[in-house]
Amino acid sequence: MSELGPVDAHHHLWDTAVRDYPWMDGPWADPLRGRFDAARYTDLTRPYGVRDSIVVQALQDVGETYDLLFAGDNPVETEYGDEPGPIVGVVGWVDLTASDVADRMAEVRESPSGHLLVGVRHAAQDEPDPEWLLRQDVQRGVQAVGAAGLVYDVLVRPPQAAAALALMRRLPEVSFVLDHAGKPDIAGGVWEPWATWITSLAALPNVTVKLSGLVTEAAPDWKPDDILPYARHVLHSFGADRVMYGSDWPVCTLAASYEQVLDLAREAVPPGDRDAVFGGTARRAYGLG
Numbered sequence: 001m002s003e004l005g006p007v008d009a010h011h012h013l014w015d016t017a018v019r020d021y022p023w024m025d026g027p028w029a030d031p032l033r034g035r036f037d038a039a040r041y042t043d044l045t046r047p048y049g050v051r052d053s054i055v056v057q058a059l060q061d062v063g064e065t066y067d068l069l070f071a072g073d074n075p076v077e078t079e080y081g082d083e084p085g086p087i088v089g090v091v092g093w094v095d096l097t098a099s100d101v102a103d104r105m106a107e108v109r110e111s112p113s114g115h116l117l118v119g120v121r122h123a124a125q126d127e128p129d130p131e132w133l134l135r136q137d138v139q140r141g142v143q144a145v146g147a148a149g150l151v152y153d154v155l156v157r158p159p160q161a162a163a164a165l166a167l168m169r170r171l172p173e174v175s176f177v178l179d180h181a182g183k184p185d186i187a188g189g190v191w192e193p194w195a196t197w198i199t200s201l202a203a204l205p206n207v208t209v210k211l212s213g214l215v216t217e218a219a220p221d222w223k224p225d226d227i228l229p230y231a232r233h234v235l236h237s238f239g240a241d242r243v244m245y246g247s248d249w250p251v252c253t254l255a256a257s258y259e260q261v262l263d264l265a266r267e268a269v270p271p272g273d274r275d276a277v278f279g280g281t282a283r284r285a286y287g288l289g
Contacts, residue, residue: 006262008045008053008086008244009282010179010212012039013071021059023126028254036250038085039076044249044258045086046078052279054089054246054286056179057121065092065108065117073113089118089286091153095180096122096141105148119151119177133163139255140236142167146174151286156174157181159192161197168191172206177285178215180248181234186227187219195233202237209238211265211277213247215255222255224264231268240273244282 014021015035016039041053055068072087082252094104108114124133133137133156145152154176156164161182168176178201201207211234214227235243245265252261269277283289 006048006050006245006278007282007288008050008247008249009046009244009286010210011041011053011069011249012055012251013041013055014058018061019061019067023058023123028279032250037076038087039073039078040082040222042076042078042085043091048262050086050260051280052088052283053086053089054118054282055090056091057084057093060093060122062094062104062108064184066092066111066113067235068092069108069111069113069116072116073214082142087116088288090116090122091151092117093122094120094141096120096145097135097137098141101141102144102148105144105150107202109148115240117150118143118288119153121153121155121179123155124164125155125157125183130159131158131163133160133167134247139167142174143171149287151175152178153177154279157183158185160195161194165197165200168207169202172204173286174206176204176207177244179246180211180217181209181211183213183232184230185205186214186217186222186230191229198234198289202239202242202247207238208242208244208281209234210244210246211235211268213248213251215252215261215264216248218255220255224267227264228268231265235269235273235277240269240276241281241284242267243277245269245278 016033068090072090075082075086109117144154154164218226247261
């Protein structure tokens with residue numbers, strides 16, 4: 001592990017008393033309701049040496065992005081008192097289909113905490129059209145993200161996989177990060193076509209991938225051996241220099257504790273590759289220095 005400590009390249013913050021998250025659409029999401037703020041995250045991850053983290057949007061609302069930027073740019077009240085938080089980057093949201101998307105991104109970046117914006121994401125997995133990513137207005141928006149020097153995080157499920165691959169091939173000048181390894185159906189034991197898709201993505205030098213979110217794609221009674229083949233295929237295909245660890249907290253708590261998620265990732269990654277997966281890749285891909 002890097003002496004700088006692990007980087008958690010994917011987690012969330014929210015307060016469901018302040019904002020409504022429509023995707024929390026049933027009793028299954030009850031454990032996710034409430035306040036999951038930077039102080040709670042900092043207290044949780046301190047024992048595991050997390051020094052830096054990237055917080056990712058969970059709502060298609062630029063107001064949430066401003067909240068995340070503010071949270072990252074201000075001290076947190078922990079059990080030890082006020083101290084700097086671990087957030088060093090924010091993957092936010094802007095309307096990619098807006099004709100003035102470049103101006104909207106510039107407005108966010110020029111805000112008081114806008115220097116923390118490192119990427120943009122839209123939940124393409126929730127769009128009714130599986131080819132939403134290939135719409136001309138969306139492609140123009142993603143191109144604007146790349147032109148601004150930001151990363152585009154790709155959140156898809158298998159129905160959107162073909163469109164995601166086509167988009168990444170069409171826009172080689174844009175840096176893409178695939179979230180949650182494309183959400184393979186681990187619970188169903190589905191290997192193909194996911195495995196071949198991952199290999200195809202790995203052939204594109206503008207794509208990196210997050211080793212994140214896999215526990216919630218597995219069955220409720222998952223065992224490490226259910227998940228490790230998927231994680232190891234990602235590592236074998238992309239190489240450690242293009243793979244980064246993310247906890248997906250607090251969503252991960254539906255299936256595992258933070259410690260279980262971190263231990264599973266450590267089991268998947270050979271010791272010689274851990275500096276890259278738990279730090280180097282994220283710092284390079286998101287320009288963290």
